Amino acid sequence: MPQPKLIILDRDGVINHDSPDFIKSPEEWIPIPGSLEAIARLNQANYRVVIASNQSGIARQLFDITTLNAIHAKMHRLALQVGADIDAVFFCPHAAADNCDCRKPKPGMFAEISKRYQVSLKGVPTVGDSLRDLQSGFIGGCVPYLVRTGKGEKTEATGGLPPGTLTFPDLAATVQHILKNPAQ
Ligand SMILES: [Mg+2]
Numbered sequence: 001m002p003q004p005k006l007i008i009l010d011r012d013g014v015i016n017h018d019s020p021d022f023i024k025s026p027e028e029w030i031p032i033p034g035s036l037e038a039i040a041r042l043n044q045a046n047y048r049v050v051i052a053s054n055q056s057g058i059a060r061q062l063f064d065i066t067t068l069n070a071i072h073a074k075m076h077r078l079a080l081q082v083g084a085d086i087d088a089v090f091f092c093p094h095a096a097a098d099n100c101d102c103r104k105p106k107p108g109m110f111a112e113i114s115k116r117y118q119v120s121l122k123g124v125p126t127v128g129d130s131l132r133d134l135q136s137g138f139i140g141g142c143v144p145y146l147v148r149t150g151k152g153e154k155t156e157a158t159g160g161l162p163p164g165t166l167t168f169p170d171l172a173a174t175v176q177h178i179l180k181n182p183a184q
């Protein structure tokens, strides 16, 4: 059995529809069509799928950890229904003012993932809809992919993306590209 490969995904705007008012309840967590199926295809190709997500709504007291767990329980349940497995969810609960090391664009969550899986992030694909998603992965050597879902169109228009960033309509199209081009 070959060593599983790793891919790191942002959550809001990549896997599920984002909201300017935050995703504060399981009811508000709605998958983007095709995203969970794309994760299943990654699993079939021997990828471990890990999420790295800023969740400052916790610091802002818009929702608590129990609710975040319930949101993720829904995500895992819907994923399972299409044969998709999300291996782990890393999240930063802090606000920008907390000046933590984990809030993207800081590289802390990516470093934590690298440590947990005992792998270098060099060449590991990371998918996000915001500049800070791609920046924090790029620092550790990840290959950045921007999706146009969520805040992605705005991010693409603003520019200043890490060198080598590839842009696709959504996660499904990104995964299709990654699986066709396995050698990074
Ligand atoms: Mg996002």
Ligand SMILES: [Zn+2]
Binding pocket: 092, 093, 094, 100, 101, 102, 103
């Ligand atoms: Zn943090």
